[in-house]
Amino acid sequence: LGRDPFTLGVAAGDPDPQGAVLWTRLAPDPLNGGGMPARAVPVRWYVAEDPGMRRLVQRGVAAAVPELAHSVHVEVNGLRPGRDYYYRFACDGDEESAVGHFRTAPLPDTQLQQLRLALCTCQAWNSGYYPVLRDIARSDVDLVLHAGDYLYEYSPLQNARGRTLDAERFSGETVSLERYRDQYALYKLDPDLQAAHAAHAFAVIWDDHEVQNDYSGIHPEKPGVSTEEFIVRRAAAYRAFYEHLPMRSTPAGNGGLRVHRRLRYGDLAQLSLLDCRQFRPANPCGVGESARCEAALDPRMSMLGVGQEAWFAQSMVAAQGLRWNVVVQQLLMAQLQLDAGTPRERFWNDAWDGYPLARNRLLQALQTGGTGNAIVLGGDWHSTFVNDLKLDFNAASSPVVATEFIAPAISSGGDDTPYGPYYGPSIPQNPHIRYFDGDRRGWWKLQLNRQTVDAELRFADSVLRADAEVRTAARFQVVHGRPGAVPV
Ligand SMILES: [Fe+2]
Known part of the structure; x- marks a missing residue:
């Protein structure tokens, strides 16, 4: 060669x-x-x-x-x-x-004492370097869970790394198969991303940016592109995703790829990995933020699609008797009501708040897997959350059915602090949100033991330097049988 x-x-x-x-x-x-x-x-x-x-x-x-x-x-x-x-x-x-x-x-019948997971998401190359991935590479974990936005479709010509790229190849949004491949190659050249992959096995799911910002199923973010054109772009993006990640080859219909799957660690944990993008209908209340509309309350509205929802129900039966029932998905599952009680009250429709009845079905199914052992992991928001998941977020008396950890971005957002000031004032109106930070980049280190899940939040000092320090910012614990994380 x-x-x-x-x-x-x-x-x-x-x-x-x-x-x-x-x-x-x-x-x-x-x-x-x-x-x-x-x-x-x-x-x-x-x-x-x-x-x-x-x-x-x-x-x-x-x-x-x-x-x-x-x-x-x-x-x-x-x-x-x-x-x-x-x-x-x-x-x-x-x-x-x-x-x-x-x-x-380990074998499924092994009485496993401990499983250490890294949870990370959102690695916009143009926003900065990957000290977070370097920290993951150096950590002793059994598996890295990447919750999506592994790649962004945006042009990387303007980037925080000050790197000059071929203006013709990398201008505009990524649409063609050739460009998705070049874009993956650009990301994959990063030495810290390579180090993290070389150090640990990954289990990766995708979110929206591996194709296009905020798309849903076969519906693009913005009108003006036909379904036929978008499905060709989506198939190219899905193919390039497979070509660049250590995935098993499981094609799905419509130029798709099966991403939802299960991983099992002895009798300690089952990980159910979900795909909240490929099979969902267009946001019933439209893209972006809005008040909850009537269409969102149509029980036919699904996030996972009929087939994956049935598979999830089976998955919860399979989780029975295991110590921890872990769901790995890409979005914020907890409700986040913005400016509650004012005329501006609204939700972010792209996440589970846009599909509230599908969320309730999922949380009900989760209880099949056992009581008080469900952990939901996610990403997407470029913010860190620890949440109590409830069937009715508006009722203080509604029991907590699962504990949610949302990972901060690896690099997306750079060193800017855009979300703390924006979402911060609404957080107290959402008492099921136990912790929020909108401004820092990092990852979660999760240690599953037989009696507890110990969660350590790691934040980078900066993502504008590849060698920036990454430090522990907070610790939480979930006790088996008692959902809801508490600070320690
Ligand atoms: Fe992202």
Whole structure:
């Protein structure tokens, strides 16, 4: 190939007791379409028990094909449960990739004592650097949950990194398959993002920006684009998402990709990963903020779509008897009523507040999985929340059915502080919101034990420097059987 093809790093994803998905993409000229010949290229892969790659346990050859941008997805099986593994790729010359690490999940009947998760979201490349991902790379976690906005469709020509990019390739919004690929390559070149992937297995879901801001199902954010045009753009975006992430290949209809899935960690936790974008109808009350409209109270309004909602009900049956029932999704699930009690009272329709009856159905289904063990994780808001989830947020007497942690952005928003002043005054009117910060970038470190979930909030001093410090800002605890996080 002449040049190093492993410019975009390596990644492992969706671990189970037998293995994981191992990913790389050959791209010797990453910001210029990849720079690969228009033919399939063999890629050797190795899995070992040691970081020096001496005690090999599996090896094989995969084909990197031009139809998938010369990405490689090796679905490894036959490994041992609950173990550390290392992996590497190599090409026909002497080119070798970096070595990555992942940990397989334990067997479902294992009495597991502890699971450590990183929860992160929203990594706009143009807004700043990734000290948050560097901090995650250095932390001892079993799995990184990325709740979406892994990529933004906006032009990165103007960026906080001061980086000059090809004005023709990167101007305007990302619409074509070629541009989505270049945009992923730009993100993937970041050394801290590569380090986080090399250090830990990820489980990634998407939010809106992997396609377009605030889209819903087959409906674009703004009118003026036909459904036919939008569905072609969406299919290109979904395909590029698969090409750049360690996902199992599960196509869905309409040029879709199945993102909702379950991961299991012994008898300690089940993680149900949701897709709140692909199957939902257009916002019943319109895009943006508004008062709650009549259409939002139509019981046919769904967030997950009929098929995923039925799958979620099964998922909650599968969670019975486990210590923790974890739901990983992309949006703010708790109600956030803005300027309550005034003529300006309103909700943000893009999140679960736009689909209140679908939220109630989900929270009711959650109770099937057990009492007081449900944890909901999310992102999207570029803010940090800790919430009590209730069937009726307006009734103090309505019991708490789950605890919600919303991750701050990795970088989106930069060092600006736009949301504290905007949302802050409404927070006291929403007493189920136990903690809010609208102005800082960071991540949650969540440790699931048998009796508690211990949550540590990490904030970066800045995202305008790659080497900025990241520090613990707050700690919360959830006690098993007693939903609702308390500060510790
Ligand atoms: Fe975002």
